[in-house]
Amino acid sequence: MAPFGPIVAATNTFHRPVGPVAYDCVKLVVVRDGSAVLSSHLGRRPVAVGDVVLLCANTLCAAKPEGCCTVSIVCIDTDYLIDQVFWQHVGLLSDRLDARELAGKLYLESVQLLHIGGQQLDQVGPLLDELTCLTAICHYAKRFNRIQALWFLIADEISPFIKVSSVRLSPSQRERLRPTTPRHRRFVPLRAEAIRAAEFLRGNLAHHWTVLDLAERVHLSESRLSRVFADAYGKTPMAYLTMLRVEELARLLRESDLLVEDAIGRVGWRSMSYAIRVFRRHIGITPGVYRRTHNAVA
Template identity: 70%
Template sequence: MDTLSSDIGRQEHSLKEFMPITAKTCVFRQAIGPCAYDCVKLTVIRDGSAILCSQLGKQPVTIGDVVLLCSNTLCAAEPEDRCTVSTILIDTDYMIDHMFWKHAGLLSDRLEAKDLIAKLYLEPAQVLRLGVQRLEVIEPWLDELARLSARCRYANRFNRIQALWFLIADVISPFIKVSPVRLSRYQRERLRPSTPRHRRFVPLRSEAMQAAQLLRGDLAHHWTIRELADQVHLSVPQFSRVFTESYGKTPMAYLTMLRIEELARLLRETDLPVEYAIEAVGWHSMSYTIRVFRAYVGITPGVYRRNHNTVV
């Protein structure tokens, strides 16, 4: 009975712990699928061979091949005798974050990163022919990643798990087919609130710090660029340039970000009605707030409250 209880406890613990990167090595002797995952799936063929059935049609895979499946892509596989594979599952939001930071100089936020991924990876299923030599390079990393995944201690081994994934991805990524997309420095938008925050690492001007403090100190005030510029004794064009260089976004975009963060806190930590919380941060239009909040957080204020409110 005690053993059963401890097994159940371990299972419950593993279910509770979310792991954006997880890996597993297994041998299969019978047909699998068709099935789809709401994540990116990488399957490395380490021994044996199989027939893959997906949007690619029927295709043989063997030692040294990697099957890349985008999220929600149906795929089935039938081994020829038996097949040993290592499978890595990667959360799509995690991939979006990495795409954002890879092109942080050109993209304004995660929404643009998501759009870029959709344009780059038009093929939902790919077979990457790494070969045996490259497989031998990544096999120790696959084994360690699988061991760490089985222990379900993602937070404790966060850096090592990420490091292993980066090492594997560095070998695999040159084989991934992507669509030609022209990126330009003019793509960056500074008017949209973004997270993580854009900024160059330069010393903050005292005028920018003073203006940011004014905004944080009174979110509900109807601030204008001219009023802020007057407060810090700069012309409007000069103030806009100084502030944007310091914080990576315009003063009004920065104010929007602060208001959304405060609104999210009020929705999480208080029982203030949504409309009153919106007014408390300086907005008076419910439709505008819903549109901006959804663009920044991904869901409406009402849904955010239901999912995250901690007030009993």
């Protein structure tokens, strides 16, 4: 099996109908030569040179070439794109869970047909060819920077044609996000109190921490500690503690034979139902499914 890479590109010529089929990734299909008829929930649409089809994950689509059709296809892992959305809109978001929610609001259409034209295609074509060559080699880690650069250049040419929905945050949503959003981080030396607070949390995950308890240990007020900590780590102390507990629970599930409920208690959660909800919110699956998935892969 070839090593996994979050971006894979290929150029193919097809003479027979393809699909309907769906993929668990986002696909960018650039028509390089010939034409075809695309079938999706949008109905039947003709595509020709200079057209780009944007398919969201798990979207059924079929195509019938008119004679033959040559396309370059870029497959992008959805989690990789969520990371891009997070950093693109970091001023609005607190974490990647918010980024996933925002992406769902921005890109409402599961299929988009983009008419970029011949001039844009001339710009994108050489980038697609190089990306295809590099991802075919399967040395993603070695050429990570170049592959990423090529993808960003391609996206820069095509993104102006993509339809996005306007998203507005209500005052209550902004207030909820404010304490943890990374826009409040400053690239300055960390305050000693923030470092000590993080060390306390990492050193004793099982302790029943409160902001007051932590603030007293580092000799700051609760509000002051929350601001200092968010500046240093981009999260409130309790959000940081949750992240640490999720990471440690995942490690215990991978590396130990502890029962799930015992592992949950080991990291400091007293409610199993609450721990399962939090773990699922961060990882995407329950602790039990996580353990079974890891054991199956191992």
